[in-house]
Amino acid sequence: MKTKAISSIFVLFAIAAGMASMAPAAFADHAEVSIITVDESGFSQACVDEGCYIPSVATVDVGGVVTMTNTDPTGVHTFTSGTVNGFTPNPDGVFDSSVLMTGDSFEWVPEASGEVPYYCMLHTWMVGSIIVQETAVEDDHAAEAVDDHAAEAVDDHAAEAVDDHAAEAVDDHAADVELMVVISDAQVMGGTQVELEFSELHVNYDIIATQNGEVVFEETGLHSMENIATHQIDAVGSDENPIDVEVVSLGIGAPGNEDDWTGPVGQVTTAKVVPEFGTIAMMVLAVAIISIVAVTAKSRVIPRF
16 A cells, blocks of 8 residues: 555654664764855965865765855956965866955766865965865664664555656656856957856756846857857946846757757856956056066166266
8 A cells, every 4th residue: 555655654654764863973064065265365364374265175975066156256266276386386177266355156076086176266375175084884784784674664655666766766867967057258359258167068058148237148059069068248347337137047958859868957056257457457457567667678768967
């Protein structure tokens, strides 16, 4: 009977929960960890002694989730794995958040144990470390007790129900592909270039950008074969007037085969685009400085008698 099977499942869960509460403290794990930036860490090195990331040393299990968030309201930062020699960054390619605006986050799932140092590409005095450890092993006696009580409590009908639910859960997990989207930007001549970094290939999506409530850029039904897609927006953001970018996922798969698409549908990723001192502006400034130096070098004061 269906009612009997459900009741047996509840008994199984109750026993498992009771045994878990009796397990030793070694069960404590680090499946998730969050790291944030110290306020004004991009303008001042006062945080160096205590750490410019909080926590400066984080611990996570293999397969756990590390969420890195730029909470500094005064600037942009990155979380880039690697070391810094003096002021020279040496990325190792384990992970890179790219530039994160205030409030933006980046997630990383470690696959191997060990210590992973990281730093900010824009402010190399900001360094931190992530210690990845193997998942804690359950106590053998507690595990055996759970198995024994579960075997006694679950009858044939309950076992069938558990198998059915497990099969459905496996199917759902196989069809569910996690998608991460990182939005970064750079000011270019006459507008703003927005770069989208996807965690998966063949992402289908819509993108819309608004400024002051008006749509300045919109494209729908797009497909990215690679992990990177760029878009040119004919507008420039500022602190007082940022550009709001919104990316909506439509699914993952080849165009025209919508029935076979996987991944999240309707997932929305947003970012406020406020380009800082861009590459072109830096080039113009460099040319201006060189010109001033050249003119100064050529100019001589000739005394008159």
